[in-house]
Amino acid sequence: MTAITTFFKQPLVVALILIVVLLVLGESLSPGFASADQILRLLIVASLLGIVAAGQNVVILGGREGIDLSVGGVVSLSAIIAGNVMNGADGGILPAVLACLAAGAFFGLLNGLGVTLLRIPPLVMTLGMLGVLQGLLVVIRQGIPSGRAAPGLSAFVTQPLLLGIPGIIWLWIAIGLFMALMLNRTVFGHRIYAIGSNEHAAYMAGVPVRLMRIGLFMISGMFAAIAGLCLLGYSGSSFANVGEQYMLSSIIAVVFGGTSLAGGKGGYTGTMAGALLLVILQGILTTVNIDESGRQMVFGATLLFLMLFYGRGRAMRA
Amino acid sequence: MSKLRLNGVSKAYGATLALRRGDLEVAAGEVHVLMGSNGSGKSTLCKIIAGSVRPDAGQILINDKPVTISGPQAARVAGIGVFYQELSLANRRSVEENICLSALPVKAGLFIDRQALKARAARYIALFSQVAGEGFHAQALVGNLRADQRQLVEIMKALASEAPILIFDEPTSALDRAQVDRFFEILRGLKAQGRGIIFISHRMDEITAIGDRVTIIRDGETIETLKLSDIDPATVIRLMVGGASDMPAARSAAPAVVETQAKAAISVRNLSGKGFRDVSFEVAHGEILGLGGLHGQGQSALLRAIFGANPVTSGAVTIGGERYDAKSPRDAIRRGCAYVSGDRGRDGxxxxxxxxxxxxxxxxxxxxxxxxxxxxxxxxxxxxxxxxxxxxxxxxxxxxxxxxxxxxxxxxxxxxxxxPDVLLLDDPTKGIDLSAKADLFALIRQLAAEGLGILLYSSEDAELLGNANRILVFNGGSVTRELTGDDRTRYNLYQAAYEAA
Known part of the structure; x- marks a missing residue:
């Protein structure tokens, strides 16, 4: 195999090429689709997804069929908590951030404990947690106003902050750098790959496997919580199940970026491209007037298609 | 007339000759024992008969007619029943279903005939009814049974094949005395029916109790077939070892112990756990202590337990004079313990x-x-x-x-x-080439010379004889003999390994 074909088989390269193709396609379908303003708007939406996918990414990298289906529930819950804590006042932003992070960490901790101590498969554990969170959302919202975003938060998400680029995009870039450093340059990162690749060997080399796994679910919960907070800033006020779509789309973004669902292989750079790609795809589907249910079908089919494409080298269940 | 005959059967895996030349003749109405040390080729020979491995060359005859055994199902059809050492049971199914698993009775070509299944299983369960012990019944789930009871189910399953030729690969390893006696009674009954039985065991007392003839395999070749009534155990061991059996290991081979510190590098007192019991020893700084014996007699289990990967039920380990209880490999590593497994795909x-x-x-x-x-x-x-x-x-x-x-x-x-202070080597050279082995042992000796205490388990006796200062021989989970100085001979190692547990 030549260097060129190897290059074009890298998931990141594939994703970047597809991004350009989709932008051109979008522009031809609806002139103005690829304008600077539109691209900024797509990037804002992509950063929300990308932040959720960062947590999904580490859980999947950790292996043993690691997956977090509860991220959507945490996003919704966090948006509601943030709305109620700040309730339109800038002074409430910091308490809201802390409350959201605490909630995300708490539900991540529960996921992690269920998976490690009770040995519940991640798929079942986090699906059950999603059910609990959805029920909780209904209870919380009964008779209580859902609260509004503080102006400062909305500005951070939607208005230019630096060099004409909104704060949330800068935040996403910072998270990208953080993830790259964590995965490649810290012992914690190397250990994530180790447990994802060969859990038993990692255990025999003194890696605290259970503690690590609990930590990964907590990271996932906290990233989802940050995304929920920003989502509130984007939409102004929270509504029920605002985060629902993130369960499927965060997994697709991770897989699109070349991370193996079997764990131990992949990284966040590809996931970022995957998130952007998905958001552009979503935009195109909207411009050609395909409604939400249609978009969900396309997303689901995309994930299955990706599994076909990437999953051939290695069985999903190791 | 012979029930089963193998003529010049051979099998190579890549460049490794697992079986150079296998000749075997099993007569009707005899228990034919196969003996050979670890890796001598006897399990390859069995696998060829059972159809799970295709031979590269040679001929198999059943009732003097040449046959080709293309797979396990073909072996069953040809009249060969197998007891597998790695139990082949379905844990979540009942005893009776497991017994009939390889040929479930069917009615109308589709449905399981439960009546027939129960009746058939009951016949074999009844054979062991006196010795099977508490909790053993037709409906019990196999996963809930004790190890010896599971082994009985596997035996019943092999018997239920009603095959004219039966292979038992270490069928008694988990059984108690009464169960073994009952099993042997049943085997004698099968002999009387004219069946041909191949029996593999490492317990010399069992071999002499049940065997009629023995075929000895060494280095992938069947050496000789003898009548057991004509020979004594020492002769069998001598044949398994081959030439130069009484030569002590070259003295220069094992390095001198450097007694730099008064305290032992590691000392183990009355240690028991899953797979080993009441093991005691000390390893000095600079010493290489070999763990010998047949495969799976508790050597690996002990090393993994010291490393904190398997639980310890009683006893004590001290490293450098300090009490040491490793609850996980993480603890063990922090206390200066190192562990290298031969199963690098799983552990490394x-x-x-x-x-x-x-x-x-x-x-x-x-x-x-x-x-x-x-x-x-x-x-x-x-x-x-x-x-x-x-x-x-x-x-x-x-x-x-x-x-x-x-x-x-x-x-x-x-x-x-x-x-580290202590190095635990668990068959570290498994599946690696000769030059890598040489590099590895050169390093191990150098590390010993630097004062590490080293425990070495190897499935290759030559590695133990060539590198260990002392050898503890394991049998049935405990140390049965210690070989030092000029006693470290291949013959002594085999004799201790094959002694009745």
Whole structure:
């Protein structure tokens, strides 16, 4: 195999090429689709997804069929908590951030404990947690106003902050750098790959496997919580199940970026491209007037298609 | 007339000749014992008869007619029933279903005939009704049974095949005396019916109790077939060992113990756990203590327990004079213990990750590192890899790109960045090439000379005889003999290994 074909088989390269193709396609379908303003708007939406996918990414990298289906529930819950804590006042932003992070960490901790101590498969554990969170959302919202975003938060998400680029995009870039450093340059990162690749060997080399796994679910919960907070800033006020779509789309973004669902292989750079790609795809589907249910079908089919494409080298269940 | 005959059967796996030449003749109405040390080729021979391995050459005759056994199902049809040493039971199914699993009675071509199944299973369960013990009944789930009861189910399953030729590969390893006696009574009944039985066991007393003839395999070749009534156990062992059996291991081979410190590097007192019991020994600094005996007699279980990977039920371990209770490998590593497994695919290699990440995990733990700086790690990793003469193109290539021997060198190198006090070697040379073995043992001796206490288990007796100062021979989970000085001979090692447990 030549260097060129190897290059074009890298998931990141594939994703970047597809991004350009989709932008051109979008522009031809609806002139103005690829304008600077539109691209900024797509990037804002992509950063929300990308932040959720960062947590999904580490859980999947950790292996043993690691997956977090509860991220959507945490996003919704966090948006509601943030709305109620700040309730339109800038002074409430910091308490809201802390409350959201605490909630995300708490539900991540529960996921992690269920998976490690009770040995519940991640798929079942986090699906059950999603059910609990959805029920909780209904209870919380009964008779209580859902609260509004503080102006400062909305500005951070939607208005230019630096060099004409909104704060949330800068935040996403910072998270990208953080993830790259964590995965490649810290012992914690190397250990994530180790447990994802060969859990038993990692255990025999003194890696605290259970503690690590609990930590990964907590990271996932906290990233989802940050995304929920920003989502509130984007939409102004929270509504029920605002985060629902993130369960499927965060997994697709991770897989699109070349991370193996079997764990131990992949990284966040590809996931970022995957998130952007998905958001552009979503935009195109909207411009050609395909409604939400249609978009969900396309997303689901995309994930299955990706599994076909990437999953051939290695069985999903190791 | 012979029930089964093998003429010049051979089998190679790649470059390794597992079976050079197998000749075997099993007569009707006899129990034919197969004997040979670890890796002599007897399990390959059995697998060929059972149809799970296709021979490269040679001929198989059943009732003097040449046959081709193309797979396990074909072996069943040809009239061969097998007891598998690695039990082949379905844990979540009942005893009776397991007994009939290979030929479930069917009615109308589709549905399980439960009546017939119950009746058939009941016949075999009844055979052992006196000795099967508490909780053993037709509907019991196999997964809930004790080890000896599961083994009985496997025996019943083999018997239920009603095959004219039966192979029993170590059928008695978990059974108690009464169960073995009952099993032998049943075997004698089968003999009287004219069946041909192949029997593999490592217990000399059982072999003489039940066997009629014995065929000895050594280095992949069937050496000789003898009548057991004509010979004594010592002759059998001598034949298994081959020439030069009484030669003591070359004295120069094992390094002298450097008694630099008064305290033992590691001392183990009355240690018991799953797979081993009441084991006691001390290893001095600079000493290599060999653990010998047949495969799976508790050597690996002991090493894994010392390393904290298996639980210890009683007893004590001290390292450097301090009481040491490792609850996990993490504890053990912190206390200066190192463990190298021969099963590197399971215990060692972090697949798909760069070589450097496969060398550094122990260093991360012992130095309590948080940040992994490649330049610093490279300086730590290179000397360790060079000490092992590891061949690789770049530290950042995935470990999978290396040969098996070089992968094992990388795994061993991870223990060399921060020197341990005690090195536990669990069959470390399994599946690696000769030059890598030589490099590995050169390093082990050098480490001993530097004062490490080393425990070495090897399934190759020559490695033990050539490198260990002392050898503890394991049999049935406990140490049955200690060989020192001139007693370290191949003959003594075999004799101790094959003694009745």
């Amino acid at each position: 290699v972090i697949r798909g990750r760069p070589i450097i990440e496969n060398v550094t995990p122990i260093h991360y733990l012992r130095d309590r590192l948080m940040i992994a700086r490649p330049s610093r790690l490279r300086n730590k990793a290179m000397p360790a890899l060079e000490a092992m003469h590891t061949k690789f193109a770049s530290l950042f290539h995935p470990i999978n790109s290396l040969s098996g021997g070089n992968q094992q060198k990388v795994i061993i190198a991870r223990w060399l960045i921060d020197r």
